[in-house]
Amino acid sequence: MSLTGKIVFWSALCAVLMGTFYEAATSSLLAWRQPVYIVAGFAGIAAMVFLLCQPLLIKGYVPDLPNAQARKIHRWFGGGLVVAIVLHVAGLWVTSPPDVVDALLFRSPTPFSVWGVLAMWAVFAAACVAVLRRRIGPRLWRVLHMILVTIVVGGSVVHAMRIEGSMGMTSKVILCGLVLGALIKTLVDFRGWRVMPRRRP
């Protein structure tokens, strides 16, 4: 990558991250929220940021980062994503247990929680598949992981967009757009759909 390319990549990424957290940190809603609720909100934002980083890492778009290194960070960020989601749900649970119980049982009145819970289970499943990839086999595990992360991204974007809460609207649209764009690019480039080996003629 050219020097200009590198500068554009890092400054764009920094601008998105800083803008996202700045808009959330200056939200007027924070004044009326308990610390544990605020932590839950920021954990959700961190999860969305991980969703942007994951395809960039695994597709080798991060400048000057060798693939082996990028894969290692992808695995760490995957763990970070799971932790962020657990914090998000746990913090909301402490804030209002009946609302979280409703969401987890898919009987919540809010139309976005079902998408969030769907994305949560898909993240956990994608992480399990990744941990067990050697047993599952390389072809099947790649397809499974790809399908699951597609559900994760789709569910998370709908979840975030329909909520009035932790994220500012401008940064939410930008971050969700980038996450969706990165997913689409990864899907278009994905060559691993054929699960069974090709039969020789």
Place this chain on the structure above:
Amino acid sequence: MPENLFNRRSFLTIGGASVATVGSGLLVPARAKGLDPTPTMRGGANNYRPGAPVVSRIGGGGFWMTGTVRRAGDGAPLGGQRIQIWAHTTEGHERDKRSHGATLTDASGEFRLEMPQIVPAFGQAHGHLAYDSGDFETVFLRPVMRSSKDTSLRVHFVLKPA
């Protein structure tokens, strides 16, 4: 006598007629004429605290929760009914005791209670209201504000005698 009671034509005729009957609402059971009771909303009872005291205002006020209470069927206004109200506001969380209060309807079935500004919580700016006094069936409502900037919310109860 035909061998088959159902051929393709009769099947399509009966099938089409059934769909039309159900679709046109002819199969809906006869309803008590007039106003249907308000059903409890999903999540309406979340963070409910039974027995909230009747107050002249919740906290510092600035936001108006208003509405009507009527009887199912004839729609007669119900006076003296106790409506309990709670929400996440600028002064406290839904679970906090200070966020809860109750008011009584006047003779025309209207209620009005001033409370602090409702702010979005769990993704939506919403309030909670309950009728739980026993003379009529219990109803829990969870209305969502059209905009979180709104400074009032109007809610209607139609109660069914218990």
